[in-house]
Amino acid sequence: MNFRSSVEIITEWDIVAARQLGRNEAKKAGFGTVDQARITTAISELARNIYLYAGKGKIEIERVSEGGAFGIKIIASDEGPGIPDLRKVMEDGFSTSGGLGAGMPGVKRLMDEFKVSSEPGVGTIITTKKWLH
Amino acid sequence: MPQEVGRQYKEIMKKYLESHSEEDLYVGQQFSRRFIEKEIAPEDVISIHKTALFELHPELRNEVWDSLDFLIEMMIHYGLTLREHQSLIQKQEAIQMEMNVATKVQDTLLKTKMPSVNGLDVGYISQPAKQMNGDYVYFLNHKHESGVAVADVIGKGIPAALCMSMIKFGMDGLSDENTSPRNVLGIINRIVEKGVDDSMFISMFYGKYNSEDTTFSYASAGHEPALHFDSRKDVFTELDAKGLLLGVKPDAEYEERSVVLHDGDFIAMMTDGVTETRTEEGFIDMHTIQNLLHDVKDKTAQQIAEYVYNHLASLQNYRLSDDFTIVIFKKEPEQV
Numbered sequence: 253m254n255f256r257s258s259v260e261i262i263t264e265w266d267i268v269a270a271r272q273l274g275r276n277e278a279k280k281a282g283f284g285t286v287d288q289a290r291i292t293t294a295i296s297e298l299a300r301n302i303y304l305y306a307g308k309g310k311i312e313i314e315r316v317s318e319g320g321a322f323g324i325k326i327i328a329s330d331e332g333p334g335i336p337d338l339r340k341v342m343e344d345g346f347s348t349s350g351g352l353g354a355g356m357p358g359v360k361r362l363m364d365e366f367k368v369s370s371e372p373g374v375g376t377i378i379t380t381k382k383w384l385h
Numbered sequence: 386m387p388q389e390v391g392r393q394y395k396e397i398m399k400k401y402l403e404s405h406s407e408e409d410l411y412v413g414q415q416f417s418r419r420f421i422e423k424e425i426a427p428e429d430v431i432s433i434h435k436t437a438l439f440e441l442h443p444e445l446r447n448e449v450w451d452s453l454d455f456l457i458e459m460m461i462h463y464g465l466t467l468r469e470h471q472s473l474i475q476k477q478e479a480i481q482m483e484m485n486v487a488t489k490v491q492d493t494l495l496k497t498k499m500p501s502v503n504g505l506d507v508g509y510i511s512q513p514a515k516q517m518n519g520d521y522v523y524f525l526n527h528k529h530e531s532g533v534a535v536a537d538v539i540g541k542g543i544p545a546a547l548c549m550s551m552i553k554f555g556m557d558g559l560s561d562e563n564t565s566p567r568n569v570l571g572i573i574n575r576i577v578e579k580g581v582d583d584s585m586f587i588s589m590f591y592g593k594y595n596s597e598d599t600t601f602s603y604a605s606a607g608h609e610p611a612l613h614f615d616s617r618k619d620v621f622t623e624l625d626a627k628g629l630l631l632g633v634k635p636d637a638e639y640e641e642r643s644v645v646l647h648d649g650d651f652i653a654m655m656t657d658g659v660t661e662t663r664t665e666e667g668f669i670d671m672h673t674i675q676n677l678l679h680d681v682k683d684k685t686a687q688q689i690a691e692y693v694y695n696h697l698a699s700l701q702n703y704r705l706s707d708d709f710t711i712v713i714f715k716k717e718p719e720q721v
Contacts (some may be wrong), residue, residue, distance in 0.1 A: 278533075286431075344473050357469065358465045362465070
């Protein structure tokens with residue numbers, strides 16, 4: 253039932269494809285225009301980070317329901333260098349100075365739930381959800 | 386989305402579209418504070434606008450609605466930046482609170498007791514440029530002698546303040562026979578040399594008044610010269626003695642000199658925050674300070690210190706560019 257679609261991120265154009273997929277899914281899930289834009293922006297940032305720092309990875313998008321709540325789940329995964337200092341990248345101000353765009357704190361703010369796990373040399377997986385209110 | 390806010394926004398906008406009046410714009414702007422209070426993101430404001438406009442003028446062309454969607458997209462990053470700023474401001478407030486506590490700790494830790502020996506009037510003022518003081522004044526009392534250390538850590542703020550406690554505990558540990566100015570600086574120099582990294586230097590002036598023979602003896606570790614006012618000749622003399630900054634060389638030696646004080650004489654010891662006061666016309670010179678001191682030569686030691694401070698602080702519009710410290714030792718007739 254939980255249909256999951258995914259986009260491989262290899263070139264910059266794949267970021268656009270991931271955004272498009274995310275916006276369509278968000279719309280189908282019943283999100284309003286502003287939340288569609290937020291979800292799309294979160295996907296865009298995650299995909300961009302893969303493109304810039306890991307080189308290759310994928311974005312998976314899934315509509316989810318939990319205890320009567322409906323929403324959307326995004327999984328961004330890569331086999332890149334990993335994030336050596338997670339506390340640092342979750343800090344406000346760090347992304348702006350490092351040129352990471354909205355950065356992790358931005359994605360976290362755009363969404364309702366956010367989870368990151370990363371291992372240097374192995375890769376990074378970020379799972380984030382947004383619920384319909 | 387709070388629908389009440391959307392409804393009110395629509396009413397205000399409707400009025401404006403009919404009236405084009407300044408009054409309705411004013412009302413609208415007052416209302417915009419509600420958005421900020423309720424932490425409504427910029428992209429949501431546009432969405433509220435779009436909804437209101439659609440309810441009032443559904444006949445508008447599709448380009449209008451599409452362009453508003455486009456504008457929402459444009460505002461997402463603005464909204465994020467705004468929230469990041471808000472969270473950084475909260476963090477800053479938290480740091481400020483910690484700083485306030487640290488300042489209190491510093492004040493308690495570095496507390497010093499004003500000396501009271503017969504025939505000597507003492508006054509001082511020490512004001513930090515930033516929140517924490519990198520200047521340090523410490524009085525040492527021993528029977529008929531009053532000593533004072535005036536120190537300045539090169540650099541300002543927290544690192545300088547942390548350094549201070551080292552001087553304080555070094556001074557506290559001095560035994561009575563070691564309180565001659567050259568010995569004090571020699572001992573504190575060894576402590577500082579061992580305890581501080583190479584990038585940190587401290588200048589220090591140590592002066593001691595002996596009430597039995599009314600002499601003031603002093604030594605200096607690369608510090609600003611003190612000023613001696615000779616009331617009989619009505620002139621100022623600089624008091625300087627050879628010596629390296631603290632923390633440069635473990636076996637540095639300090640020259641000790643002395644001067645006899647007469648009633649009405651005073652010594653002004655200060656840090657470079659006083660002598661290097663910068664005004665719009667550039668640095669002030671020693672004459673300015675001498676003139677200020679001369680203006681109030683007949684006042685009490687504390688009044689002299691405060692007069693100099695108030696005057697030089699007002700020259701800088703009360704924004705000190707460096708920590709500011711001045712100590713006055715004034716010889717007064719002995720009480721019987």
